[in-house]
């Protein structure tokens with residue numbers, strides 16, 4: 847289900863479920879002209895790269911083909927984090943997402959009841975009205 851996973855990845859690029867995570871600096875280091883002292887808490891964000899046109903041209907466009915072939919370079923697209931603390935639930939989440947998508951798109955047609963519903967961050971993105979959808983059987 848490569849194409850379905852590319853669609854899921856593109857959805858998570860535009861609206862990542864997790865915003866990032868904390869790290870503690872193990873040594874003094876410099877980044878982008880700033881000195882981060884040992885012991886400081888830092889927060890890396892998924893958003894730093896996923897809407898950067900340098901890595902994702904025309905970043906607001908929904909385009910699952912971005913993930914074809916080798917896809918983005920390592921550590922450019924990180925909805926599940928990276929390194930030793932990368933999300934251990936990634937493969938389980940992938941399975942659940944694909945099973946859900948398969949059943950939804952093969953059995954139903956769906957229409958959003960509120961077309962331009964906004965999202966709030968809690969800190970995960972949540973549709974403000976609860977994402978009401980109208981399900982119709984697939985012909």
Ligand code: HEM
Pocket residue numbers: 862863864865866867868924925926927928929930931932933934935936938939
């Ligand atoms: C779409 C679904 C999910 C997303 C986007 C997601 C995202 C993330 C992110 C960004 C992190 C931080 C990684 C880092 O610090 O480098 C994380 C950590 C973690 N996730 Fe997930 N996750 C998902 C599903 C799951 C599931 C299904 C499980 C368990 C069944 C899970 C268990 C964990 C655990 C235990 C950690 C902490 C890992 C550590 O600090 O060593 N996640 N996740």
